[in-house]
Amino acid sequence: MxxxxxxxxxxxxxxxxxxRLMVGQKGxxxxxxxxxxxxxxxxxxxxxxxxxxPCPMSALAQALRCDNSNVTGIVDRxxxxxxxxxxxxxxxxxxxxxxxxxAGEALRERLQERLREPPEALARLGEEDAQALRDILARAxxxx
Amino acid sequence: MxxxxxxxxxxxxxxxxxxRLMVGQKGxxxxxxxxxxxxxxxxxxxxxxxxxxPCPMSALAQALRCDNSNVTGIVDRxxxxxxxxxxxxxxxxxxxxxxxxxAGEALRERLQERLREPPEALARLGEEDAQALRDILARAxxxx
DNA sequence: TATTGTTATACTCTATAACTATA
DNA sequence: TATAGTTATAGAGTATAACAATA
Numbered sequence: 001m002x003x004x005x006x007x008x009x010x011x012x013x014x015x016x017x018x019x020r021l022m023v024g025q026k027g028x029x030x031x032x033x034x035x036x037x038x039x040x041x042x043x044x045x046x047x048x049x050x051x052x053x054p055c056p057m058s059a060l061a062q063a064l065r066c067d068n069s070n071v072t073g074i075v076d077r078x079x080x081x082x083x084x085x086x087x088x089x090x091x092x093x094x095x096x097x098x099x100x101x102x103a104g105e106a107l108r109e110r111l112q113e114r115l116r117e118p119p120e121a122l123a124r125l126g127e128e129d130a131q132a133l134r135d136i137l138a139r140a141x142x143x144x
Numbered sequence: 145m146x147x148x149x150x151x152x153x154x155x156x157x158x159x160x161x162x163x164r165l166m167v168g169q170k171g172x173x174x175x176x177x178x179x180x181x182x183x184x185x186x187x188x189x190x191x192x193x194x195x196x197x198p199c200p201m202s203a204l205a206q207a208l209r210c211d212n213s214n215v216t217g218i219v220d221r222x223x224x225x226x227x228x229x230x231x232x233x234x235x236x237x238x239x240x241x242x243x244x245x246x247a248g249e250a251l252r253e254r255l256q257e258r259l260r261e262p263p264e265a266l267a268r269l270g271e272e273d274a275q276a277l278r279d280i281l282a283r284a285x286x287x288x
Numbered sequence: 289t290a291t292t293g294t295t296a297t298a299c300t301c302t303a304t305a306a307c308t309a310t311a
Numbered sequence: 312t313a314t315a316g317t318t319a320t321a322g323a324g325t326a327t328a329a330c331a332a333t334a
Binding site for chain 2: 299300301302303304305308309310311
Binding site: 042066067070073077092093094 | 322323324325326327328332333334
């Protein structure tokens with residue numbers, strides 16, 4: 001009823017609160033990455049790379065929203081640990097296809113499991129709020 | 145009604161959707177920082193530092209969830225641009241108090257204005273959903 | 289000519305450890 | 312001894328530009 005933040009539209013206020021929530025989670029997510037010996041960008045890459053769908057380097061760059069040249073280094077480190085591998089493109093020999101190795105898939109699953117755990121702020125919501133939140137976010141992301 | 149994601153509690157599903165939303169926003173937020181010539185950590189620091197409440201270096205480190213030694217460099221760059229300044233602590237001469245300069249405050253306000261703009265995904269929510277989202281997040285963060 | 293991925297370069301962020309000046 | 316901030320060091324992410332191989 002009363003404004004939750006200073007002022008502005010409800011969407012603006014929600015966005016402000018969302019940013020605050022995520023900044024507060026930075027440390028926790030970073031700690032999870034460290035548990036697996038992964039740097040943040042490496043963790044994100046491993047989340048994005050679906051074992052069932054190998055994809056070109058450029059697709060990973062797009063998903064990570066960074067330059068192609070960065071992906072080279074990130075993949076180098078993941079490949080050095082045997083978590084992913086580069087395969088030659090089949091039709092276009094310029095592209096390299098990234099595939100998650102079995103070891104990478106195993107680590108990825110344990111990682112996802114840890115990352116799925118909701119932060120305290122969400123865990124303590126009542127079931128009604130949690131469901132409403134999930135449904136609204138699903139609509140926002142176009143999943144509904 | 146139907147599960148929005150694969151499985152799990154509503155809070156877990158909401159958290160998964162939230163992470164997806166934020167990853168999708170990474171590029172936009174980074175672009176805003178670049179508009180002001182700020183690196184991401186510098187932008188975050190400028191958001192955290194309230195002009196009305198100067199605070200010690202260590203408080204900024206805590207807010208940024210990084211080591212004290214990092215803050216030295218981040219503040220060095222902000223200070224070099226005249227956006228913040230270090231003042232000697234009044235009671236304890238070991239501490240340095242960070243104060244946002246008038247120039248920093250002006251830039252900070254323009255920055256906040258840009259960052260307050262909600263992403264497309266939230267902006268297109270109906271008013272009812274937007275308000276519900278805001279209120280739930282406010283409860284989650286303990287603001288209500 | 290255009291594109292994919294790499295390399296070279298330069299800057300920022302990050303943690304750890306050693307240091308200083310205070311306390 | 313302990314603490315606040317700095318410095319030194321090393322590793323990682325980031326963008327830009329130049330490059331090789333391929334299209």
